[in-house]
Amino acid sequence: MDFLPVRAIHEHYMLCRSWFENRETTKWLSSPLRLGRYPKVIHEKLITDRRNQVFFIMVDSSPIGLVGLQDIDRIDHKAEIWYLVGEDHCRGKNYASQAVGRLNEFSANRLGLVSLYAHVSVLNLASIRVLEKNKYQYVGRLRRSFSVNGEYQDLLLYDWVPEFNRNEAKMQVREESDEAGSSS
Numbered sequence: 001m002d003f004l005p006v007r008a009i010h011e012h013y014m015l016c017r018s019w020f021e022n023r024e025t026t027k028w029l030s031s032p033l034r035l036g037r038y039p040k041v042i043h044e045k046l047i048t049d050r051r052n053q054v055f056f057i058m059v060d061s062s063p064i065g066l067v068g069l070q071d072i073d074r075i076d077h078k079a080e081i082w083y084l085v086g087e088d089h090c091r092g093k094n095y096a097s098q099a100v101g102r103l104n105e106f107s108a109n110r111l112g113l114v115s116l117y118a119h120v121s122v123l124n125l126a127s128i129r130v131l132e133k134n135k136y137q138y139v140g141r142l143r144r145s146f147s148v149n150g151e152y153q154d155l156l157l158y159d160w161v162p163e164f165n166r167n168e169a170k171m172q173v174r175e176e177s178d179e180a181g182s183s184s
């Protein structure tokens with residue numbers, strides 16, 4: 001799996017439009033991206049705004065979805081992460097999880113971000129699994145802040161902090177090492 005930066009060119013716009021105009025694909029996204037319309041002006045703003053970075057998720061040289069950062073704050077070094085698998089036949093195959101993991105590394109190592117966050121509907125269990133698989137921590141709930149078909153749902157807020165995750169992994173290795181040493 002690789003990334004390819006999304007550009008403000010016609011071919012990229014048309015592919016993104018096919019995914020963003022599919023209500024099943026976008027039902028969990030923030031507005032205005034889930035409205036079933038994807039005018040070129042939204043694409044251009046999404047791609048050209050310095051506070052965003054958007055990539056195609058590439059599998060076998062074919063784009064199958066998108067992963068992105070929005071509202072990149074270069075002062076506080078944080079951003080919101082989002083993702084979607086646009087090709088139906090690629091859903092449920094771990095591509096979103098892999099893409100989020102790679103974007104986490106890119107964000108920390110190349111952009112110097114110290115915190116990523118995501119909000120997800122309480123009913124979007126697949127996305128919750130993607131975040132938890134990538135060591136995102138549940139940090140809160142925004143009540144009745146997301147509408148699907150006129151029904152309001154809570155959003156769960158998750159964050160990922162590279163330093164915290166590295167230290168947690170080191171502690172786990174130390175604990176396993178201590179347990180191995182005490183059993184002899």
